[in-house]
Amino acid sequence: MFETLFSPKQIGTVTVKNRLVFAPTTWGLSQEEMILRYRAIAKGGCGMVVGDVPARQTPTAPSLQKKKGFAFYAQVAEVIHEGNALASAQLFDSDGNWKALLPLLPAVLCKKKTPDDLRQALNDSVGPYISSLSAKKVKEITTAYGKAAKKAKEAGFDLIQIHGDRMCGAFLSPLFNNRSDRYGGSLAHRLTFALEAVAAAKTAGLPVEMKFVVRTETYGKAGLLAEEVAEAVRLLEMAGVDSFHVTLANHSALTHTIPPKTHPAFGAEGCFLPFASLVKQAATVPVCTVGAWQHPQQMEECCQKGEADFFAMSRQLICDAAWCEKVRTGQLDQIKYCVRCNRCVDSLMQHKGTRCIFEKGAKEA
Numbered sequence: 528m529f530e531t532l533f534s535p536k537q538i539g540t541v542t543v544k545n546r547l548v549f550a551p552t553t554w555g556l557s558q559e560e561m562i563l564r565y566r567a568i569a570k571g572g573c574g575m576v577v578g579d580v581p582a583r584q585t586p587t588a589p590s591l592q593k594k595k596g597f598a599f600y601a602q603v604a605e606v607i608h609e610g611n612a613l614a615s616a617q618l619f620d621s622d623g624n625w626k627a628l629l630p631l632l633p634a635v636l637c638k639k640k641t642p643d644d645l646r647q648a649l650n651d652s653v654g655p656y657i658s659s660l661s662a663k664k665v666k667e668i669t670t671a672y673g674k675a676a677k678k679a680k681e682a683g684f685d686l687i688q689i690h691g692d693r694m695c696g697a698f699l700s701p702l703f704n705n706r707s708d709r710y711g712g713s714l715a716h717r718l719t720f721a722l723e724a725v726a727a728a729k730t731a732g733l734p735v736e737m738k739f740v741v742r743t744e745t746y747g748k749a750g751l752l753a754e755e756v757a758e759a760v761r762l763l764e765m766a767g768v769d770s771f772h773v774t775l776a777n778h779s780a781l782t783h784t785i786p787p788k789t790h791p792a793f794g795a796e797g798c799f800l801p802f803a804s805l806v807k808q809a810a811t812v813p814v815c816t817v818g819a820w821q822h823p824q825q826m827e828e829c830c831q832k833g834e835a836d837f838f839a840m841s842r843q844l845i846c847d848a849a850w851c852e853k854v855r856t857g858q859l860d861q862i863k864y865c866v867r868c869n870r871c872v873d874s875l876m877q878h879k880g881t882r883c884i885f886e887k888g889a890k891e892a
């Protein structure tokens with residue numbers, strides 16, 4: 528019934544069994560719970576599961592470079608493989624200056640400032656931070672993508688995804704990037720961070736995906752404008768990118784990149800497909816679209832028309848981990864559909880972990 532969606536497709540040297548991908552999703556849960564979630568989603572039938580993995584050590588997530596962190600990611604890859612899916616490690620780097628927050632901590636402890644104030648301060652630090660890093664430091668950061676990719680391979684991951692947003696996305700956009708060296712200014716210069724990260728990751732010998740982020744005049748502050756897409760795709764493919772995972776750029780509000788059903792511009796299913804189409808027109812490698820995909824009929828049609836090769840879902844698979852298997856076996860009436868209320872995101876932001884409104888015990892935000 529959904530022949531194209533369930534047909535295999537190659538990315539670089541690996542073959543993905545179908546066109547369905549679990550999109551990178553921060554869980555904010557205990558490691559035991561995260562393992563359970565990855566296991567359920569992989570077992571639920573998608574061809575590839577993308578897990579978020581910091582490229583360098585960060586205070587907010589386990590580190591590949593540490594023994595315990597490495598063991599955790601090895602377990603993530605293992606449970607994904609047990610479900611017969613491929614595991615992709617999304618390497619990211621934070622774009623905010625954590626050190627700049629230290630002077631604010633006493634005010635938070637005295638409750639004169641809230642955690643939201645801290646988040647705002649971190650967001651405000653992005654432009655000054657990435658614009659003031661020395662070229663030597665930037666090179667050190669991009670080189671770290673190579674070390675992390677090798678560690679991810681050792682841990683059992685099959686592909687690497689470079690998170691083209693966060694630090695990489697901030698470098699792409701002149702709204703943040705005020706540098707005048709080889710990392711700032713022209714499109715080619717703003718892309719240097721991404722190109723170096725891709726080249727470094729390729730040294731691990733795994734296929735490399737690029738999370739490719741597009742902004743408009745209204746939405747998104749990081750990333751690239753439509754007119755910059757074709758040239759960026761050409762340069763990234765030359766650097767070795769094996770596939771693109773396309774979405775709206777970040778750094779405005781999470782409700783734009785993870786849009787609720789009521790969003791004025793991105794409320795419809797497949798809401799970021801126009802951005803993926805832009806990339807598809809320029810790319811020679813497979814393109815994955817993400818953004819409010821829920822119904823297989825639309826995805827199959829889109830896949831048949833060649834508008835995208837892969838379909839990534841986050842919230843729909845958080846809501847129903849067995850979505851892919853239910854579609855494959857024709858049990859469409861058994862699917863629990865995500866209502867895109869964004870309770871999962873609110874819960875994560877409130878440090879309660881990514882939890883769905885339909886989860887037992889979860890309360891409406």
Ligand SMILES: Cc1cc2nc3c(=O)[nH]c(=O)nc-3n(C[C@H](O)[C@H](O)[C@H](O)COP(=O)(O)O)c2cc1C
Pocket residue numbers: 550551552553554579690738774784785786817818819820839840841842843871872875881
């Ligand atoms: C709770 C939550 C956490 C997310 N964390 C990440 C992340 O760590 N990295 C990333 O690139 N995208 C992240 N995303 C964005 C998703 O990958 C996806 O692009 C977005 O949710 C739109 O897809 P959807 O409509 O299928 O949910 C997250 C989304 C959600 C809902």
